[in-house]
Amino acid sequence: xxxxxxxxxxxxxxxxxxxxxxxxxxxxxxxxxxxxxxxxxxxxxxxxxxxxxxxxxxxxxxxxxxxxxxxxxxxxxxxxxxxxxxxxxxxxxxxxxxxxxxxxxxxxxxxxxxxxxxxxxxxxxxxxxxxxxxxxxxxxxxxxxxxxxxxxxxxxxxxxxxxxxxxxxxxxxxxxxxxxxxxxxxxxxxxxxxxxxxxxxxxxxxxxxxxxxxxxxxxxxxxxxxxxxxxxxxxxxxxxxxxxxxxxxxxxxxx
Numbered sequence: 001x002x003x004x005x006x007x008x009x010x011x012x013x014x015x016x017x018x019x020x021x022x023x024x025x026x027x028x029x030x031x032x033x034x035x036x037x038x039x040x041x042x043x044x045x046x047x048x049x050x051x052x053x054x055x056x057x058x059x060x061x062x063x064x065x066x067x068x069x070x071x072x073x074x075x076x077x078x079x080x081x082x083x084x085x086x087x088x089x090x091x092x093x094x095x096x097x098x099x100x101x102x103x104x105x106x107x108x109x110x111x112x113x114x115x116x117x118x119x120x121x122x123x124x125x126x127x128x129x130x131x132x133x134x135x136x137x138x139x140x141x142x143x144x145x146x147x148x149x150x151x152x153x154x155x156x157x158x159x160x161x162x163x164x165x166x167x168x169x170x171x172x173x174x175x176x177x178x179x180x181x182x183x184x185x186x187x188x189x190x191x192x193x194x195x196x197x198x199x200x201x202x203x204x205x206x207x208x209x210x211x212x213x214x215x216x217x218x219x220x221x222x223x224x225x226x227x228x229x230x231x232x233x234x235x236x237x238x239x240x241x242x243x244x245x246x247x248x249x250x251x252x253x254x255x
Contacts, residue, residue: 001158003028004085004094004123007102008115010035011073014143015101017062019133020069022147023098026154032062032071033081033090035115055084078119086126096157097123100133101146105170107222108188111235120166124237130166131157136225137173145176149230153182166235170225178228185231188220 005020007013011034024030036058056075065071072090074081082097084090102116111117111132120130131154135146149171157167172179217223221231 001028001095002092003030003096003098004082004090004128005030005032005098006034006078006081006119007100008035008078008119009103010037011060011062011071013101013103014063015103015133015135015140015146017064018101018143018147019098019150020062020071021064021066022151023154024066024069026151028096030069031085031090031094032065032069033057033074033085034062034072035078035081036060036073036075055080055089078115079122082119082122082128083126086123086128093126094123094128096154097128097130098133098150098154099130100135100169101140101143101150101171102132102134103140104134104138105136105222105225106132106134106168107170107225107231108220111168111187117166117168117235120168121235121237124164124166127163129157129161129163131169132166133169133171135171135173140173142173142175145174145179146171148176149179149182153232161234164237164239166237168221168233168235169230170221170232171230172225172228174228179230180228182230182232183224185219185221185224185229185233187233188217188222 003023005016007016016034020030020032058073060073061071085094097120099116099119106114106117117132120132124130133146133150153169221233224231
């Protein structure tokens with residue numbers, strides 16, 4: 001399988017090396033293409049920097065990357081990187097977009113805003129299977145735990161996942177033997193944090209963020225992750241629902 005490894009933390013993140021080495025050890029043909037700088041919160045944005053009408057790309061290995069794995073730093077959001085890869089921008093079209101390992105959890109409906117998940121969803125709109133991987137701490141110590149849980153999930157994606165689906169994997173930042181196991185989990189109503197908006201004078205709004213209490217939704221991805229489980233959730237890329245009853249009409253007239 002041809003696997004594109006990307007992320008939203010940037011080419012210098014150890015998380016991307018973690019996934020690239022894991023995928024190569026699993027026998028896949030791996031290419032790394034990641035943002036030249038951090039692109040957190042980019043969702044599936046198609047933003048990129050051009051020079052003379054060309055996307056800016058430089059050959060640059062991630063720290064500790066196994067020799068022989070091609071690696072590129074791209075002045076673009078991860079969603080655009082996956083989009084370009086679908087059209088052969090980094091060699092043959094990949095069979096899988098493997099995105100991460102993201103610093104911090106990507107849980108709940110907040111995954112809509114995640115560049116890590118957005119890259120996988122961008123690939124899925126072109127028929128490419130996707131796996132997004134995150135570790136639940138902003139300064140992780142246990143990258144190997146993320147790789148240990150990502151390996152069997154990647155195997156499942158290759159064998160069973162339809163091309164328009166993405167799996168979202170979240171792993172606690174714990175030694176692998178301390179993780180309680182892997183469980184399927186629904187999305188929480190929010191992510192790890194919740195925003196509140198306070199209206200101020202003179203046309204300004206202030207946003208504050210607070211941790212979501214895990215007791216509120218203990219059986220969701222956010223709640224189970226906080227209790228020491230690795231969680232996996234299947235996401236569907238934008239798709240037409242043929243069974244939906246929608247309004248239709250003939251030509252409209254004006255008065």
